[in-house]
Amino acid sequence: MGDPRKAKKNYTRPRSIWTSDQISxxxxxxxxxxxxxxxxxxKAQTEIARIRNQARSLLALPIEVRQEKETKLLNYLSRFGLVSNNSTLDDILNLKIEDILERRLQTMVMKRSNLKSPYQxxxxxxxxxxxxxxxxxxLPGYLVKKDEETEILVHLTPVVEALNNTS
Structure with missing residues (x-):
């Protein structure tokens, strides 16, 4: 069965959290x-930083070594809709925190369902x-893949009843 993985923090805090510009x-x-x-x-900032660090390390590699790893990273990011299919590593370096927050299920539901607030x-x-x-x-933080965008359904009646009625 193997040993379980040790849980570790999947985010890093900013060095100083009390600056007024950062707070606002x-x-x-x-x-x-x-x-x-x-x-x-x-968590989202850490994920963007991880992706950008991968792109920076790929830019440092020789071109013949970089090609395969670059296509893997671009395919991974295009599956989530963070970059387009014909993007380059420079497009990855231009990613912002808002790009990943736009892919959250909570944000997608808010934009598609004409809800009053993101909290709703x-x-x-x-x-x-x-x-x-x-x-x-x-899970409101679920990152929606590009091919799953069309399959998002919001049921204001209980979902189990709605799924049973469609089957």
Whole structure:
């Protein structure tokens, strides 16, 4: 069965969290995307930093070694809709925190369903009123893949009843 992986932090905090510019910019992003706390913001920042570091390390490699790894990274990011299919490593270096926050299920539901606020979208997702395909997803931070965008369904009636009626 193997040994279980050790749980580790999947985000890094900023070095100083008490600067007024940083507080105001973080609060704006947290409020506009309906994040529960700054930890969710820091997770997205860490993910963007990880992707950009990969792109930087690929740029340092010789061209013949870089080609295969570059296509893998670009395919991975295009699957999530973060970059287009004909992008380059420079496009990856231009990614911002908003690009990854736009791919969250909570944000997608808010934009597609004409809801009043991102917090209302979060509540609908957490209460299990959203399904992708035939799967109920109650994680507001779920990153929606590009091919799953069309399969997002918001059921204001309980999802189990709605799925039973369609089958």
């Amino acid at each position: 910019s973080e609060l704006y992003v947290v409020g506009s995307y309906g994040l529960r706390n700054k930890k969710e913001l820091w 979208a979060r509540q609908i997702v957490v209460h299990g009123h959203v399904s992708i395909g035939n799967r109920i997803i109650n």
